[in-house]
Amino acid sequence: MTQTCTYYLAPPSPYVYLGHQRFADLVRQYQVQVDVRPFDLGRVFGLSGGLPLAKRAPQRQAYRLVELERWSRYLGKPLHLQPQFFPVAGDPAAFLIIAAKLAHGNDAAMDLTGRIGSAVWAEQRNIADDATLAAIAGEAGFDGAALMKAAATAAVQAEYQRYTDDAIAANVFGAPWYVVDGEPYWGQDRLDFVERAFRRD
DSSP: OOEEEEEEETTTTTHHHHHHHHHHHHHHHHHHHHEEEEHHHHHOOOOOOTOGGGOOOOHHHHHHHHHHHHHHHHHTTTOOOSSSTTTOHHHHHHHHHHHHHHHHHHHHHHHHHHHHHHHHHHHHTTTTTTTHHHHHHHOOOOOOOHHHHHSSSSHHHHHHHHHHHHHHTTTSSSEEEEEETTEEEESSHHHHHHHHHHHOO
8 A cells, every 4th residue: 555645835934945855755765645735824823823934033033044054054955044035925836836736746746846945945036926936837847837827726726725724624833744644743854753654654
């Protein structure tokens, strides 16, 4: 039986960016089937006690920068601590990822998720801009204009709402969030435990 992992993500999250490639590598290594689910982190924050970055206490904001730099160095992933286009709305990128998933499968959604994270944190591109998203999709080998058209459909937006509802029902309160055999793991710094779960099964 093929093992599965549900992957809840918010496209602009720096921690989704930092952990995504390692997670993708683990998925390939252990031949895990991933269910990619972009969700509305702002809505989840409102229900779970989380705060958007601008509303966090100064000491928390300062420590966040220390952690991001530390993880960037450790993982060898380029990261601008204060990229030009952040904070940025995540909905348009989430719609694009979902459109790719519906049209081309979870592998396509995984690929776009990685590229979108790099666009924000390594390349300082605006992922709330339709032309930028179409270009990213084109760089991944897709018809960017067609995928952006699909991303604007009611079916894609309904999936986004469903994924968010599912995240709330699953007690998700942050991103990235992985669920393996019903067990939740919050954050890219829990990937060692995710790997143990993959190995165990």
